[in-house]
Amino acid sequence: MANIILLGPPGAGKGTQAGKLVAERGMVQLSTGDMLREAKTSGTEMGKRVAEVMDRGELVTDEIVIGLIEEKLKAGGGNGFIFDGFPRTLAQADALGALLAKTGQKLDAVIQLAVDDEALISRIVGRADEARAAGKPVRPDDNPEVFADRLRAYYKSTAPLIGYYYHAGDLFVVDGLAPIEDVARQIDAVLTQQLQ
Ligand code: AMP
Numbered sequence: 001m002a003n004i005i006l007l008g009p010p011g012a013g014k015g016t017q018a019g020k021l022v023a024e025r026g027m028v029q030l031s032t033g034d035m036l037r038e039a040k041t042s043g044t045e046m047g048k049r050v051a052e053v054m055d056r057g058e059l060v061t062d063e064i065v066i067g068l069i070e071e072k073l074k075a076g077g078g079n080g081f082i083f084d085g086f087p088r089t090l091a092q093a094d095a096l097g098a099l100l101a102k103t104g105q106k107l108d109a110v111i112q113l114a115v116d117d118e119a120l121i122s123r124i125v126g127r128a129d130e131a132r133a134a135g136k137p138v139r140p141d142d143n144p145e146v147f148a149d150r151l152r153a154y155y156k157s158t159a160p161l162i163g164y165y166y167h168a169g170d171l172f173v174v175d176g177l178a179p180i181e182d183v184a185r186q187i188d189a190v191l192t193q194q195l196q
Contacts, residue, residue: 002027002080002191003105005087005096007161008113009154010147011120011127012176013183017113018084020184025191026079030072032065032086039068055140057149059088059157066095073099080108088158093165108194110165111187113176117151 004027006014018029036054039047050060069086087093100106124147128138141150165171174186 001077002108002195003077003083003100004080004108004191005083005110005165006113007110007158007165008115008176009117009120009158010150011123012113012115013180014084014113016180017183017187018082020180021082021187027082028072028077028080029082029084030069030086031084032068032088033084035068035072036060036065055146057141057146057153059153062089062091062095066092066099069096070099073103073105077105087161088154090160090164093161107170109172109190110161110170111190112162112171112173113183114173115176119177120151121147 004021006018008014015031015033018031021027022029036050040051040054041047046064050064053060065086065088069083073081083096087096097107121144124142125144128142131138131142140146162171172190174183174190176183178186
């Protein structure tokens with residue numbers, strides 16, 4: 001059993017790799033983006049509050065996402081949790097450490113998906129085009145202007161986590177621009193090493 005964080009900017013492939021880990025290792029994916037999108041469509045007060053923030057490409061408050069994660073941690077994690085899109089701020093990282101400690105758990109690895117901005121932008125354009133071609137709705141925050149704001153939020157608030165986890169000795173960097181299967185193999189190698 002392993003608890004891991006997938007760290008990287010929007011479009012780096014965190015969701016894709018998390019999906020593979022769920023299928024292959026029976027881990028539980030905790031995507032705060034998915035939880036917030038669900039809340040957005042639920043019509044609750046919280047959903048309404050987060051909708052505007054998300055559509056602007058900004059981060060919702062630490063309090064909201066930490067609350068969402070706390071609920072899920074209580075429910076238990078099968079073969080370990082994959083934190084996907086969380087933590088995104090230093091306060092969230094501290095809170096996650098405290099929540100795991102409280103439930104007698106620990107973090108086994110933080111896997112950074114290293115990518116460059118140009119590749120990300122073309123991936124996001126591709127993701128929107130694919131959705132359109134399949135007749136599916138395009139994520140409102142995948143339009144180029146909002147995506148630029150999401151990237152800014154990443155560099156301002158989330159990128160400092162790289163230093164935070166490097167210092168803690170938990171950081172592993174994989175090449176996020178490699179083909180999906182290669183990235184999956186790199187992640188698998190980290191997990192296998194950490195589980196020994
Ligand atoms: P994602 O699907 O991970 O790209 O998240 C979509 C949007 O949800 C982000 O642009 C933020 O507005 C919000 N969001 C997701 N996770 C977090 C988080 N951990 N902290 C703050 N906002 C978040």
